[in-house]
Amino acid sequence: MPSHRGKAGDIGRIPFGPFAQFDLDLIRYFKHCPRILPECGAFICALCGATFWDIASLKDVFKGIPLTDSRFSSRQKALLVAVTFASCGAAAQAQSASTNWMGYANPLQGTNSSGGFSRGNTLPLVARPFGMTDWTLTTGEGGWGWFFDPNARAIQGVRATHQPSPWMGDYGYFSVMAQTGKLYMKPGARASTYRPDESVIAPNYLKVPLRRYSTTLEMTPTERCSVFRVTFPKNELGRFIVQMEGDSRVQFDQQKGIISGFTRTKPDGSPENFACYFTARFDRPWKRVLLANEDKVNESATQVEGNRSGAAIEFESNEPVVMQIGTSFISTEQALQNLQSEVGTRSFDAIRTQGQQVWNENLGRIEVDGGTTEQRRTFYSSLYRAHLFPRMFHETDAQGKVVHYSPYDGKVHDGVSYTDNGFWDTYRSVYPLFALIQPERYGEMITGFLQGYREGGWMAQWPSPGYRVSMPGTHGDAVIADAVVKKIGGFDVKEAYAAMTKHANQPSPQRGAGRNNIADYLKYGYMPGSVSETLDFAYDDFCVSQVAESLGLKDDVTKYRQRAMNYRNIYDPKVGFMRAKNAQGEWRAPFNQYEWGGPYVEGGPWQSTWAVQQDPAGLIALMGGKERFIAKLDQMMVEPPRYDVGGYGNEIHEMTEMAVTHFGQYGHGNQPVHHVLYLFAAAGQPQKTQYWVRRVMNELYSPDGFAGDEDNGEMGSWYVLNALGMYSLCPGRTEYVLGSPLFKSVRLRVPGRPNLTIQAPTNSDKNVYVQKVSLNGKTHEPIWIDYADLAKGGTLRFDMGAKARERDYSRTPELLPHSMSK
Known part of the structure; x- marks a missing residue:
């Protein structure tokens, strides 16, 4: 969705309301010319693409113009009032039946990124929530990483993508493009100029005028399919291009009017038979089909196989041509079955409308009132990001049975499957958020993750789509433990526990599963040479103990809680940080508090020392007591953002991103x-938590970007939870620590549960400090709240003020977040 501002002097017509045109001076003064965009329910400048996301935002622009300004006549002032309140009021009335939360979401958030500097490192994904196949514009060739640049002005096609992160790369991908004139198969040669201000990128809908071809391409997705509608110039031959990548095959059936095929683009370690299949059909007969390999056309072939197989499907039509395309990881027949069940005979507009409804049903589980338009846009853009991953990897066959291709053993099995998730990132905020707003999906996701354990023998560390090597620890343990203690249900807890205890104790022969060098950790009580792995393993052991407790396994509880205290073995009081030891118990020397890498993963001592979520009280004692602990935290927030590249050997983007804030x-x-x-x-x-989280929300998040890699919804979920006024300090416990809510009122509406209303009526930019909290009218003293109380619904009220409220908790430690040491 375009969101840039117009330039002074922009003029144009307003095609809504009773007025046809602003006076020229008034338009030049406002610099905006709004119109309603039906697909997203937003007001969009017809000339410059500036976006007004609701009636309030439109008024925000108008209210800055004093009605006493002598440059405007009485008629102009009356017109201002009429447009602001009458026309906008009519639009608001039209929206009142079903608020379009999706209209706030900006899929371009975080896309203006690179490998050297991340504002999210995201793609503008047009998709269904947790959909198996996503779709995005592509401006560059290649299957790795950064194939969309929002600053580019030529697109090569619309890609079917399964990329969870540019650092993980894409798999099972192919592209669709529309074209007129001479046939060009090569992506760079076929690229067309486009203008973002003429285009629409919404969660459920893509519209791009291709200026080179005088053609308009539209697309709307389902969970595993999509529908394209292309309007070619009248009386000209138009064509669709469907092009696979890598080892691939494409064929067509003239009698059935079907194009089908597959691509085997896959990550390392995937089964040999891995493929993403497609089947496409059209709403009218084609004139001819040309197949190609390596961009070279074979005019007589009905099937081609090799590298970069593709098809050019040509039409003579003065009406828009519709292509329906289904995807599958099982077969071309299953791709057709997915097409039949998800699209069938429904029209393009019906699928688009359904997509909007599905997104509003999911995003509308949190209804926000108050805040600025930018805050609401940031909130729902972040919530949209939280609903993209993990992706479903299962399908429904012709008999109505849920089945999936296994990226672990290469076979087709019954049941659900989920993939594309970096647990090292997502356990921190995504799943605590899902516990609040997607509890039924959460349990199903764990069942899907356990497929890796059933089919490959180990639970994946970073499934994408199968075993991938990335990041330390086995933080799927935290995802499971959080669901267990919150009684999410929907999965086999005993099986999950068996998977957890296997990788907690046994070396894994499978790359991308288990804990690296677990034997050394068990022998020494720390990982020689590694701070991050020691701390991650200790926290994961705590999570194992939580599940053991739920199963009544007392001896296991004792065992894993003792292991969860291993963090104490690597704290060096002389330097005041967690520090690596070798196998002989000697500290790694020399020590440099600013050095990244080596013993620390994507950070240094300042960033890594605090990873003791399971035992804050123990960490506080280890670091010399509360006063010294708080002083250290205070110092962290003001210490110059210096860094030495250390073991990385060069500046990585996380260093850069820290330094510029x-x-x-x-x-x-x-x-x-x-x-x-x-x-x-x-x-x-x-009060210091409240101060700093409010600053982070206001300064490091926007509708356009993040402070760094968004990472499968984690960065977005952090914002959403904090905007609600809470955060899960320790996933694997039932408590959410209270922070500083961003909005005056929020309502959580989850099917099957009572509504939860979070109120902060005195909230403002200055009133960031919590003065009092009440739950259902009764004073709530703890600075945390239990998940069970949130799930019961009711009203959680924050009274906010501009002055920090300080309190001595030394005699009431039960009011503080829980720790293993108390």
């Missing part, structure tokens, strides 16, 4: 510090 050594652009601000609360100073 104004939060000291607190590098919010990467996940290891995302819980740290809540350690202030754990130490008895929640």
